[in-house]
Amino acid sequence: MFLAQNLVNGVLLGGLYVCIAIGFSLIWGVLNIINFLHGSLIVLGSYIAYFAFVYFGISPFIAPLFIMPLMFGLGYALQRSVLNVVIGKPVLITLTLTFGLDLILNNLMLWGFTANFRRVVFEHPFPTFEVHGIVIPGDRLTAMALAFLLTLIFFLLLNRSRIGRAIVAVRNDRDAAVLMGVNVKQIYAITFATGVAFAGAAGSLLSVVFPISPINSGILLGKAFVICILGGLGSIGGVVVGGLALGIIESVGAMVAGPEYTVLISFLVLLVVLVVKPSGIAGKLGYE
Amino acid sequence: MGALLELKGLSRRFGGLMAVSDVSLDIKPGCIMGLIGPNGAGKTTLVNLISGALKPNAGEMWFKGARIDGLPAHRISSLGVARTFQIVQPFPEMTALENVAAAAMFAGKAKSLREANARAEAMLDRVGLGGLGALAATSLSLGQRKRLEFAKSLAMQPALLLLDEVNAGLHGGEIDEAIALIRSLAKDGLTILIIEHLVKLVVALCDEVAVLHHGQLIARGPSADITNDPRVIEAYLGERYSKRSQKQQPVTDATS
Amino acid sequence: MQNAQAHSSRRQMTANVGFAALAVLIVALLVLPHYLDNYSLRLATTVFMYCVLAWSWNFIGGFVGYPSFGIAAFFGMGSYVGAIMLTQNMIPFWLSPVCAAFVCLVVAALLGAPILRLRGHYFAVASLAIGEVFRELAMNWTALTGGGMGVNLPPLRSTFGTDSQIFYYMFLLLAGVTLAVTFLVARSRLGVAFRCIRQNEEAANMIGIDATRAKIIAFALSAAFPGAAGAIYASWVGYIDPSDVFDIIISVKAPVMVLLGGVGTVAGPAVGALLYLAFEEIVWRNLLQFHAAVLGLIIVLLVLFMPNGFVDASRRRKLLGRA
Numbered sequence: 106m107f108l109a110q111n112l113v114n115g116v117l118l119g120g121l122y123v124c125i126a127i128g129f130s131l132i133w134g135v136l137n138i139i140n141f142l143h144g145s146l147i148v149l150g151s152y153i154a155y156f157a158f159v160y161f162g163i164s165p166f167i168a169p170l171f172i173m174p175l176m177f178g179l180g181y182a183l184q185r186s187v188l189n190v191v192i193g194k195p196v197l198i199t200l201t202l203t204f205g206l207d208l209i210l211n212n213l214m215l216w217g218f219t220a221n222f223r224r225v226v227f228e229h230p231f232p233t234f235e236v237h238g239i240v241i242p243g244d245r246l247t248a249m250a251l252a253f254l255l256t257l258i259f260f261l262l263l264n265r266s267r268i269g270r271a272i273v274a275v276r277n278d279r280d281a282a283v284l285m286g287v288n289v290k291q292i293y294a295i296t297f298a299t300g301v302a303f304a305g306a307a308g309s310l311l312s313v314v315f316p317i318s319p320i321n322s323g324i325l326l327g328k329a330f331v332i333c334i335l336g337g338l339g340s341i342g343g344v345v346v347g348g349l350a351l352g353i354i355e356s357v358g359a360m361v362a363g364p365e366y367t368v369l370i371s372f373l374v375l376l377v378v379l380v381v382k383p384s385g386i387a388g389k390l391g392y393e
Numbered sequence: 394m395g396a397l398l399e400l401k402g403l404s405r406r407f408g409g410l411m412a413v414s415d416v417s418l419d420i421k422p423g424c425i426m427g428l429i430g431p432n433g434a435g436k437t438t439l440v441n442l443i444s445g446a447l448k449p450n451a452g453e454m455w456f457k458g459a460r461i462d463g464l465p466a467h468r469i470s471s472l473g474v475a476r477t478f479q480i481v482q483p484f485p486e487m488t489a490l491e492n493v494a495a496a497a498m499f500a501g502k503a504k505s506l507r508e509a510n511a512r513a514e515a516m517l518d519r520v521g522l523g524g525l526g527a528l529a530a531t532s533l534s535l536g537q538r539k540r541l542e543f544a545k546s547l548a549m550q551p552a553l554l555l556l557d558e559v560n561a562g563l564h565g566g567e568i569d570e571a572i573a574l575i576r577s578l579a580k581d582g583l584t585i586l587i588i589e590h591l592v593k594l595v596v597a598l599c600d601e602v603a604v605l606h607h608g609q610l611i612a613r614g615p616s617a618d619i620t621n622d623p624r625v626i627e628a629y630l631g632e633r634y635s636k637r638s639q640k641q642q643p644v645t646d647a648t649s
Numbered sequence: 650m651q652n653a654q655a656h657s658s659r660r661q662m663t664a665n666v667g668f669a670a671l672a673v674l675i676v677a678l679l680v681l682p683h684y685l686d687n688y689s690l691r692l693a694t695t696v697f698m699y700c701v702l703a704w705s706w707n708f709i710g711g712f713v714g715y716p717s718f719g720i721a722a723f724f725g726m727g728s729y730v731g732a733i734m735l736t737q738n739m740i741p742f743w744l745s746p747v748c749a750a751f752v753c754l755v756v757a758a759l760l761g762a763p764i765l766r767l768r769g770h771y772f773a774v775a776s777l778a779i780g781e782v783f784r785e786l787a788m789n790w791t792a793l794t795g796g797g798m799g800v801n802l803p804p805l806r807s808t809f810g811t812d813s814q815i816f817y818y819m820f821l822l823l824a825g826v827t828l829a830v831t832f833l834v835a836r837s838r839l840g841v842a843f844r845c846i847r848q849n850e851e852a853a854n855m856i857g858i859d860a861t862r863a864k865i866i867a868f869a870l871s872a873a874f875p876g877a878a879g880a881i882y883a884s885w886v887g888y889i890d891p892s893d894v895f896d897i898i899i900s901v902k903a904p905v906m907v908l909l910g911g912v913g914t915v916a917g918p919a920v921g922a923l924l925y926l927a928f929e930e931i932v933w934r935n936l937l938q939f940h941a942a943v944l945g946l947i948i949v950l951l952v953l954f955m956p957n958g959f960v961d962a963s964r965r966r967k968l969l970g971r972a
Contacts, residue, residue, distance in 0.1 A: 133770075137770075139773070187949065191952065195716070196770050197710065197773075200718070201901060201904060201908070202948070202949060202952040202953070204948065208942060208944055208945025212941040212945065213942060215941075323897070330778075334774065366785075366789060368781070372778050376764075376775060376779065376782060379775045379778070380764060380767075446855070465854070467856075467859045467860065470854075470856060475855075476855065482849055482851065483849075484845055484848040484849055485848055495856055499856050499858050500856050501857070549856060549857065
């Protein structure tokens with residue numbers, strides 16, 4: 106019974122985690138950039154959702170509707186101005202650059218919002234369901250459902266729209282894409298912007314479930330890493346598998362060893378996967 | 394003395410494809426053996442297996458009487474097997490001399506930096522790049538870079554030299570020079586296995602020829618016989634030509 | 650003939666001048682503590698520590714070209730090894746960096762074997778993950794490490810001089826050792842092997858270089874010296890905790906310093922360390938609240954505008970020491 110509850114918790118969490126990692130995976134897979142900013146961008150999304158909720162009463166479940174375009178613009182500007190310079194440069198350069206950018210963003214958020222944890226508290230709390238003795242909080246369920254919806258939208262965008270096809274083309278074979286008339290620079294910018302938009306959306310959904318603070322960026326980034334490696338880069342299916350897997354690993358791990366061990370466990374899993382099968386569960390090996 | 398290199402039932406697959414399938418071959422010391430076959434026959438894979446860049450899925454490799462299959466590439470190089478690459482890969486930030494000296498230093502077992510440099514100079518001379526040692530390796534022309542590959546291989550003091558399409562991208566004059574160099578190397582006692590597309594060259598240069606097709610060794614023997622072999626012609630040109638050749642003159646230039 | 654002679658005697662002269670300058674520098678560094686106040690002494694000591702971290706990273710990141718983000722993992726490990734052994738009175742103080750270096754060397758050699766099969770991003774992530782795992786272990790293994798409460802170390806109280814002076818000399822010595830090893834490696838066969846691996850690992854294997862072994866050595870070297878530095882650091886500051894000594898920013902500082910000064914050279918990392926500390930001090934004094942952001946800005950500007958650092962490519966070959 107206890108195990109079952111934890112498994113369910115894991116799935117609920119995992120669904121949310123998928124949303125965390127989608128943008129990260131896209132940027133890594135297409136631009137070959139590990140976006141150290143990712144965690145902070147999620148936190149930024151959370152803050153925007155929080156303030157929208159506190160000042161305008163907009164539910165964080167609805168907030169993605171305007172957060173995503175906003176963050177899309179931010180991401181686009183950032184890529185065209187700064188990140189474009191390092192496309193194709195060695196890992197060291199791109200990692201260090203995004204790390205430096207993250208330092209800036211994180212520090213600004215710490216200064217602007219302080220490290221105090223904020224919580225989104227609903228006036229009328231969401232109902233809690235009980236199925237066969239397993240407790241399912243309504244807010245988490247809704248967050249998970251929306252996360253999956255966003256993932257579905259993402260999948261459709263990537264596979265059905267012209268821009269999406271172009272992005273996939275660039276991911277699979279950049280040079281061929283150029284030959285086919287794809288404006289690669291533009292695609293890179295749009296891809297990065299999309300990744301940032303989804304980070305913002307994830308942040309919005311997360312704000313319902315977790316407390317918000319810039320201190321969390323590192324943890325969120327770490328989760329994104331683990332999900333992508335665990336599930337495998339290069340496919341949405343991989344992110345879904347990775348996200349659910351991490352959710353379950355964390356829940357069961359917390360049950361077995363205690364919640365303070367979840368970070369250790371997830372990074373150990375990361376290392377083991379890297380050593381044994383770097384392409385992950387569903388994986389095609391990403392760029393090296 | 395027995396064979397220098399013995400391959401017994403060597404196989405290698407990639408996913409569902411058998412790139413090299415049950416190949417058994419031996420090469421006597423001092424021989425120049427040609428390795429031909431249509432595109433995709435598995436020639437480069439076979440060379441990769443021999444040099445240790447790939448590990449075989451099945452079979453054995455024996456070199457100088459000792460088993461070498463499963464050994465890492467650097468070990469096989471140190472034992473006396475050198476190879477050139479179809480797409481030349483010098484160390485881009487080093488000079489020509491440094492490139493060759495590095496080879497002398499490691500697989501070539503030079504005892505000191507001075508010895509390595511001296512041998513490097515000698516090898517550059519040997520391949521016709523004497524005096525160009527101080528140039529950056531990337532500034533050399535394609536023909537010069539191919540010769541640099543030769544020099545690096547020779548600096549390793551190999552017993553067996555694997556040449557992978559040394560003539561790709563070279564023009565007529567350069568090809569003649571390459572042939573002359575290979576001939577002189579063989580005369581010095583080097584055993585050579587050469588992958589080559591130009592059958593005319595293979596016939597001219599090689600004592601023996603082995604033919605691969607779809608990863609399998611379909612023919613092996615003196616070069617003159619091979620070009621008349623119906624199986625070989627069939628592999629390159631298909632059944633129709635094979636039948637035709639059996640009725641009339643053999644096709645001497647069966648390029649794919 | 651005459652030209653060659655003139656050229657070689659000119660080189661001899663340059664070498665002599667170089668040696669003389671180096672001797673003067675060494676003497677200056679040795680007597681400096683008598684002329685500096687405590688604050689400046691602390692700055693100088695920090696420079697030496699940063700030099701150690703930068704040179705260490707240079708082995709695996711600069712020479713071999715594998716972008717490691719694992720310096721913090723071993724700095725932290727060394728800190729804890731030193732701290733634990735000292736607080737349990739297992740060894741005298743001067744032995745703690747040696748023990749720490751040894752432990753880090755061995756652990757890095759063991760961990761290196763599997764993760765050095767990875768390239769590029771995957772290797773970078775793996776090296777980062779090692780640091781995170783170590784930090785979490787230190788956090789949770791309370792019995793051994795004191796967990797989040799950290800470890801307090803006893804002050805030195807030595808008869809040889811003030812504490813500040815002793816730590817100055819210890820870090821100076823460590824920096825000297827690290828530099829010596831860097832220099833020796835750069836001019837050795839191993840150094841040539843490193844360079845070959847960085848430029849073309851497949852070709853390196855083909856000419857008889859055991860790339861796996863060479864990489865493991867580089868990785869172990871890049872762990873041993875930060876380990877020693879961590880141990881000395883623990884005694885120096887008197888208190889360590891996991892989020893301090895395993896801080897990921899240490900892992901980023903090292904490559905940034907090397908980038909600042911020039912990758913793959915011998916002098917570059919030291920130049921970078923000096924510059925970085927200068928920036929850091931200015932920022933700390935004036936912009937404490939935005940400390941991290943300004944450092945981030947420096948990193949961004951560096952990467953965008955000066956990816957080759959200050960020590961440029963043509964000087965690079967001489968300083969690397971032709972093998």
